[in-house]
Amino acid sequence: MSKPLEPVINELEPCPNGTEYNFYFGPAHPGSGNFGVKLIIDGEKVVSARADPGYLHRGFEKLMEYRTPIQNAVLSDRLCVLEPLNWNLVHAEAVDELMDIQVPERAKYIRVIMAELSRIQSHIIWYGVFSKAIGFDTGFKMAFGYRDYILDVFELITGGRVYPTGYICPGGVRRDFPSSAKEKIVHVIDKMKEMIKLGELGNPAMAARTQDIGVLDMKVAIRLGATGPVLRGSGMKTDVRKDEPYEIYDQLDFEIPIRKQGDAYARYWVGIEEMKQSIAIIRQALDILPQGEVIAAKYQKPKITMKIPEGEVYVRNEVARGEAAFYLASDKNGRILRSKIRGPDFLHMIPVLEYLLQGKQIADIPAIYWSLNICPADMDR
Amino acid sequence: MGIVSLLFKNLFSKPMTVRFPHESIPIAKGYRGEHVYDIDKCMSCALCAKICPNRAIEMIDVSSEYKDRYAKKYPKIDLGKCCFCGLCEDICPTDAIILSKNVFLSTFDQSNMIRYPLPKKGR
Numbered sequence: 001m002s003k004p005l006e007p008v009i010n011e012l013e014p015c016p017n018g019t020e021y022n023f024y025f026g027p028a029h030p031g032s033g034n035f036g037v038k039l040i041i042d043g044e045k046v047v048s049a050r051a052d053p054g055y056l057h058r059g060f061e062k063l064m065e066y067r068t069p070i071q072n073a074v075l076s077d078r079l080c081v082l083e084p085l086n087w088n089l090v091h092a093e094a095v096d097e098l099m100d101i102q103v104p105e106r107a108k109y110i111r112v113i114m115a116e117l118s119r120i121q122s123h124i125i126w127y128g129v130f131s132k133a134i135g136f137d138t139g140f141k142m143a144f145g146y147r148d149y150i151l152d153v154f155e156l157i158t159g160g161r162v163y164p165t166g167y168i169c170p171g172g173v174r175r176d177f178p179s180s181a182k183e184k185i186v187h188v189i190d191k192m193k194e195m196i197k198l199g200e201l202g203n204p205a206m207a208a209r210t211q212d213i214g215v216l217d218m219k220v221a222i223r224l225g226a227t228g229p230v231l232r233g234s235g236m237k238t239d240v241r242k243d244e245p246y247e248i249y250d251q252l253d254f255e256i257p258i259r260k261q262g263d264a265y266a267r268y269w270v271g272i273e274e275m276k277q278s279i280a281i282i283r284q285a286l287d288i289l290p291q292g293e294v295i296a297a298k299y300q301k302p303k304i305t306m307k308i309p310e311g312e313v314y315v316r317n318e319v320a321r322g323e324a325a326f327y328l329a330s331d332k333n334g335r336i337l338r339s340k341i342r343g344p345d346f347l348h349m350i351p352v353l354e355y356l357l358q359g360k361q362i363a364d365i366p367a368i369y370w371s372l373n374i375c376p377a378d379m380d381r
Numbered sequence: 382m383g384i385v386s387l388l389f390k391n392l393f394s395k396p397m398t399v400r401f402p403h404e405s406i407p408i409a410k411g412y413r414g415e416h417v418y419d420i421d422k423c424m425s426c427a428l429c430a431k432i433c434p435n436r437a438i439e440m441i442d443v444s445s446e447y448k449d450r451y452a453k454k455y456p457k458i459d460l461g462k463c464c465f466c467g468l469c470e471d472i473c474p475t476d477a478i479i480l481s482k483n484v485f486l487s488t489f490d491q492s493n494m495i496r497y498p499l500p501k502k503g504r
Contacts (some may be wrong), residue, residue, distance in 0.1 A: 071434040074466040145397040152409075159480075165466035174471070176412070302472050304431045310430040 017279035017369035020047060025365055027055050032369070035349065035376040041362065049357035051350045056380040060376075064339040069239045070302045071164030074335075077339065080378040081162070082125050085154075086319040087378075088168035093246060094315040095170035099308055104293040107172030108247045113285050114157070114168065114186070116278040120192055121150040122320035123271045127199055127374045130268060133366035139199075144197040149188045156189040157181055170306075172295030174331035182286060189279050196279075199272050210264035214356045214368035217262060224355060225347035228322025229274065230372055233267035235260040240318035252284050264371035271373065274320075321345055321373050343378040350379075408482045413465040416458055417484040422477035425453035429469035429478055434459050438464035438469060443499050455498035460486060 004011035023039040023046075025034030027358025036052035060079060064072045076091035079086035087109055096103055103111075124147045131139025149264035152162040157177060167174050216226065217236040231238060239256045241249040257273030260264035308330040331337040349372070356368050399406060408414075420443075430438040439452035456469075456478070469478045488494065 067434065070468065071432070074434045074464065074468065148397070152406075155412060156409040159409075159411045159467060160465065163464070165413070165464060166468075175411070302432055302468050304428065304472075 013028045013260050019043060023362070025369070027052070031372065033376045035374070035379070037353065037357065037365070037369070039365075041358065044361050044363075046357050046362070046365070049354045052356055053350065053376075053380055056376045058381065060381045061339050061341060065336050067169045067336075068304065068306050069099075069336075070166065070306065072339075073169040075166075077163045077165055078377070079343070079381060080319070080375045082375055082377075083118045083122040083320045084162070085114045085158075085164055085168060086122075086317065086357050087324065088164060088166060089115050089247075090315060090317045090319070090324050090326050092168045092170050093317065094313055094328050095308075097132040098311055098313045098328050098330060099170065099306070101171050101296050102301070103172050103296060104290045104297070105290050106137075106176075107294045109285050109289045110173050110177065110294060111168050112247050112249065112252075113289075114164075114173070116281050116285075117153060117185070117188075119320045120275050120278045121147055123275050123373075124150070124192075124195065126271055126320075127268075127372075130367075130370040131149050131206070133370040134206065136203065136206060139206075140201075140304055142195070142198060146191060149191045153184055153188050154180070156184055169295075169299075169302075171299030172293070174295070176294045183287075185282065185286060189282060192279060193276065196272060196275055204266070207265060210268060210367050210371065211263075212261075213364050214360070214371055215262050216352065216356060220355065221262070221352070224351040226322070226352050227344050227347070228318065228320070228373075229267055229270045230322065230348055230352065232256065232258045233270045234262035240316055240323055244316065246315075246317060248285070249352075251288075252281050264367050266370045267373070272290050286311055305334075308336065309334070316342070319344065321375060321378065322348065324378075341381055345372075345375050345380060346351050348372045348379075349376070410485070410486065412482045413467045413470075413480045415460065415481050415486060416463075416469070416496060417479045417481045418456065418458070418498065419477050420451060420455060422475045422499075423455060424475055424477075424500065425455060426474065427454070427456075428472045428474070429456055432468045434468065434470045435462045435464050435465060437464075441498070444497075447499050451499070457498060458496040459494060460496060461491070461494040 020042045023041040024036060025039060026036035027034055034056040038050045038052050040047040043122060060075065063075060067075065072089060076087045077159060079087040088144060124143045128140045128143030132145065154164060155161045158167040172188055216230065217232050218236050221231050221234040222236065235258055237256050237258050242256060254277045257270050257277065260270055310330055310332050312329035314325060314327045316323055324344055325342035327340035329338045353369065353372060360368065388409050389412060430440050437459045438456045441457045443451045465480065467480050470480050
């Protein structure tokens with residue numbers, strides 16, 4: 001039996017004044033998820049931070065090489081537990097482009113509505129765990145209570161509460177909306193407005209704990225590869241839905257919320273504003289939802305063998321946490337040769353987090369950590 | 382909303398949760414729960430076993446007491462491996478496998494998680 005490898009990032013620098021010590025945040029900390037940060041602490045101050053990823057690695061890129069696209073659609077849910085429909089959409093778009101499938105118009109609208117509902121749901125979880133991290137337990141309970149309304153919609157439409165299991169699949173979507181879906185979505189949107197109102201109340205404790213904490217300058221954010229709400233919280237006006245519109249986003253009217261301050265509080269406000277924009281998108285898409293087929297005729301029934309033409313494709317989308325992308329390459333035999341997944345959290349959780357934690361107080365670690373809207377599942381893949 | 386009005390609203394409104402064993406939220410139509418399998422409709426095409434992303438379905442012979450009536454191979458479903466994606470239901474040409482609304486699958490006995498095409502006699 002071979003000896004286990006020695007951890008290389010765990011080495012402590014010799015302490016010049018003998019007051020520094022090792023401090024582990026996670027992976028068994030209730031507020032960390034399946035992810036850890038190894039810190040060197042001097043008193044209450046963080047000297048240096050080193051991310052410790054790998055606890056949730058499942059090898060999706062390899063798994064996707066020997067499965068068919070429809071099986072991969074089911075697998076793509078698990079890329080991020082908190083927003084499976086968005087990841088379904090990225091994967092489905094990559095396969096559509098690689099195989100040159102014409103997606104019916106109604107399916108595009110349904111895809112956008114479901115992806116935006118998923119984004120709201122993910123932001124609500126963000127609000128919940130962020131509140132929990134700074135000790136505001138009411139916010140956590142409120143968020144998870146309101147999230148259940150969206151899960152009810154997912155249950156009605158996709159047949160599962162958390163995992164839609166490839167609802168957005170290559171060719172369109174797997175099921176049409178049931179007759180009561182539109183009414184239910186409108187009802188849930190009203191509930192979400194209630195939730196946003198409560199989030200907007202401007203809790204003074206929230207502001208005190210997060211203002212001027214974890215300030216990320218725009219130039220540094222770009223250099224470290226931040227995307228999505230983290231970059232928008234630092235003042236950069238960017239969104240793949242606007243920069244490179246996919247599906248029907250070019251027909252919809254919505255804003256990109258930004259904040260200039262770049263601290264944890266600014267990121268929190270970007271999240272709240274984004275939920276409002278998502279509601280506006282869902283309303284517009286529901287109003288002009290056309291009739292017709294929801295999946296391309298050839299893919300009505302799932303297929304065991306799908307012959308993929310030789311080629312390669314790179315598709316990027318805006319998911320709740322930032323920019324997500326799929327690279328797929330196929331060979332002559334009609335199989336997937338390589339799949340590469342670009343998740344937004346890899347860069348948020350390693351360079352950005354390590355940068356932000358330097359020189360901060362221990363008590364601020366959870367506030368900084370959760371203000372980045374992290375998801376260990378998406379980072380480790 | 383002021384704190385006093387919020388207080389009164391919460392005082393007279395119902396909680397978000399329900400008292401589970403006594404009452405439960407109805408499960409939506411089309412929910413993907415436990416499989417219902419009809420061996421008489423099945424034509425042993427094994428499409429379900431081939432499409433299953435988790436390889437939870439295996440085609441097996443039925444036990445010897447049914448062998449004269451059901452001579453082909455039929456799906457054995459391992460619910461422990463199943464992710465309830467419903468691809469087997471979608472691909473089945475004769476609707477022999479349908480996902481039901483049953484979600485109460487917790488068990489203390491691991492062997493309860495395996496669904497054989499036909500129950501063994503005396504089981």
